[in-house]
Amino acid sequence: MTAASAPVDVLVVGAGLAGLCAARELQRAGRSVCVLDKGRGVGGRLASRRMGAAVLDHGAQYFTLRSAQARNLLAAWFEDGTLQEWARGFALAGGGKKLDEVPRYIAPQGMNVLAKLLATGLPVTTSVRVASVRIGAAGWEVQTESGAVYAARTLLLTAPVPQSLELLSAGDVQIDAVHAAALGGIEYKRCIALLACLYGPSAVPAPGAVWFDGEPVSWLADNAHKRSPKDVDGALTIHAGPQYSLENWDEPDEVVTRELFGAVHRYLGAAVRESQLQRWRYSQPINPLAESCVVSSAGGVPVVFAGDAFGGPRVEGAILSGLAAAEQIVALMPAA
Template sequence: MDNISKSSCDVALIGAGLSALVAAREMQKAGLGVQLCEKSRGLGGRMATRRLGEARFDHGCQFFTVRSDPFREEVRNWEERDLVAPWFNHLDAQGEASLQPEKDHLRYRVSEGMTAVAKYLGTDLPIRRQHTVSSVRWEKGKWRISFAEHKEELSASFLLSTAPVPQSLALLEECGVEEIRASLEPLRKIKYGPCFALMALLDQQPRFSPVGFFAPSDHPEIATLADNAAKGVSSRLGAVTILSTDTFAEANFEKAPDEVVKKMLLAARPWLAGCEVLETSLRRWKFARPVVSHPERGWSLPTHALALAGDAFGGPPRLEEAFLSGQWAAEKIRNFFSSR
């Protein structure tokens, strides 16, 4: 037990997805000592980009929209830094995307892939990567946080969890305080749907839309196809991300990856006509997007210095909700410290 290294901070955050990065930046600006703990090697959570050979794929969030003033202000900053750019604003009746003058809502792409935004936001933040939070305990007015891979204990005056809510609840179930467990009850209604993201490396660029996005209407298996080269994310041509519908993912979630890949490629054949598939990689998202959200922007329990934030709070499941929830949490936590 004595080998455990100990450290402390004002606010420990579980996760380094958009909501946590936004919250941490704002709290750091307010002079609070933050520490993010992220189980993955990379930042961004569901804003996910990866390589397959020479090609680069967004395999989580595909694009984002802007509806609120605070997010608009942040996106303007990203645009000025050439991190993001308009992608498309129209889907025709078949689902083919295009950029047209003055049509529906503008969808943005991240020029170097979604994780580039997370990397930018994470600059200057203390982030423990590959640190899976395995237990959180409330003892003597502090949170004690332990990790699966490391003999470390982090002590924090406040805990903000941004992991998908069922994962946050599983951790808090074991926090050692009945009052906390009981107060979590309204959050048990939150539900997420799964999704498969199939990355397919092709011998040539497919031609399903000039801008590289297609969302077939009412297709049983395929939700969207994105050509990462047309999108500007991959310099290697023929890098397509195919997202499944949540119904298909639910029905096939436990099936062998090879079987899922085969079914998805078969279903996507009309859009990949004439292309040979050279390599594939399948990502299974168990908590892809909330299907039942919480009505508030986040959840907090100031008596026990605890808050939850993320895209399951506040509105339809979009990246913008994660951003707004992160801001909400930062404000709650700043108020907590200033009223002590």
């Protein structure tokens, strides 16, 4: 174990949307921050993967915007074309289309671009897995898997809630009992995602996605339609439904891959060149809490929980939760 670094005002665990939005606002308000993420890059479940020349979104597929606050945060990136409207509905697997008035937005270069933009100018360190958090001399001591120790006056936990609670219990930290009970009850759906690049165009109809009944597949998108200009060869994201994902979680990749391709075969349109599976253990919260974040404490030292489990199990919910957490922390910690 190495000696703790000089304490920052706020240590943020997680460089997903909630963590990045919170860190930006905290930095803007003059608080020192440090963001740690176990992933190779930023974005968490706002995830895109390159396969050959194609970019495939394998977590969030699009986002909606209902609040002025989130809309204002992203306005400049809509103006310069980084973010664009994709569609107002998609094909149904049973036939026909379901259209409504709700614009679904994307980053045509890959959804993860939004996270990279939000992270610009922030002190984010990736490929660092936090192993435990405990109370230390300056407030919190955050220990990483490799033994490094970071000190902070306030802790903001934005990982899926069961993972955040594990960090506290690994450090033998007890938070307020009412908060512990509420947070301990949050559950998540699982999602197995199959990514596939094709030798030619897919048979997915414009605007590029199909809503399924839910099991075994809930969603199929051809990422080629999301790119600008449109890619020629199909690049599919297939999301298994929550029930199928739960029941087949430990099945071998080749079994799951065969079954999911079987469920969408009429949309393939061309032979599969390459495929990969991704298992999302915590894909979306089933029972998010109504509040935008939870401010708790352990022995009088503040710890804040944020993410899509607070306010809304989606991209916009995570953004709003991060902003709300920053506001609460600024109020808790008057500037020095």
